[in-house]
Amino acid sequence: xxxxxxxxSHVSVSEGxxxxxxxxxSSSVPPYLFWYVQYPNQGLxxxxxxxxxxxxxxxxxxxxAEFKKSETSFHLTKPxxxxxxAAEYFCAVMLFSxxxxxxxxxxxxxxxxxx
Amino acid sequence: KAGVxxxxxxxxxxxxxxxxLSCSPISGHRSVSWYQxxxxxxxxxxxxxxxETQRNKGNFPGRFSGRQFSNSRSEMNVSTLExxxxxxxxxxxxxxxxxxxxxxxxxxxxxx
Numbered sequence: 426x427x428x429x430x431x432x433x434s435h436v437s438v439s440e441g442x443x444x445x446x447x448x449x450x451s452s453s454v455p456p457y458l459f460w461y462v463q464y465p466n467q468g469l470x471x472x473x474x475x476x477x478x479x480x481x482x483x484x485x486x487x488x489x490a491e492f493k494k495s496e497t498s499f500h501l502t503k504p505x506x507x508x509x510x511a512a513e514y515f516c517a518v519m520l521f522s523x524x525x526x527x528x529x530x531x532x533x534x535x536x537x538x539x540x
Numbered sequence: 541k542a543g544v545x546x547x548x549x550x551x552x553x554x555x556x557x558x559x560x561l562s563c564s565p566i567s568g569h570r571s572v573s574w575y576q577x578x579x580x581x582x583x584x585x586x587x588x589x590x591x592e593t594q595r596n597k598g599n600f601p602g603r604f605s606g607r608q609f610s611n612s613r614s615e616m617n618v619s620t621l622e623x624x625x626x627x628x629x630x631x632x633x634x635x636x637x638x639x640x641x642x643x644x645x646x647x648x649x650x651x652x
Contacts, residue, residue: 457638459640461643466648467645467646468544468546468630468643468644468645468646469630469632469643470643471640471642474640515583517583519638519641521637521638524595524596525588525595525596525637526571526573526588526590526595526596526634526636526637526638527573527585527588527596527598528573528575528583528585528632528641529585530582530583531582532582533582533583
């Protein structure tokens, strides 16, 4: 069965510092993986996705993630945090076999950026 | 291209009432999925519709139902509301199975 674990429910970084949000997945088939961001009182915005092409995926707002099959990980990084990056981030795996078409989400990581 | 829209954005209901939420997908998208987001349970899949047919459903009681119209717009209905139904309800649309899901802004339901 597919599942997603996000390590760290809260991460705090200084403005300009590296952002690293961790995501590990469990999947019996090659996964499709996604990162979404949610700002207060808003829906989910797609940051980036992995669908079995290049293992290093670049997304919007300077974010990128690397798919590592051996580590079953899909960590999200950004070299330099900006105040506007403060939000909640969700990693998700897509289940689309057997007639399904749904996202299974991790619990989320709230990112705080301080001056 | 316009994004996914959801109406209303906010709702306040009392226990025992019923509620209907609406979702208009991105033009050309035929799949609409619904998710419930709560602080305790996180984001959970409710159901998915494709071409007016419910293809699969999450682990929710029968009080939660939905439908999809021929123009791909979707509604979800919750009957006999309970306090625990207070949540952000998110709708997502996609071209079909395995395609990226794009989310609307959500409907915040508060049950008193």
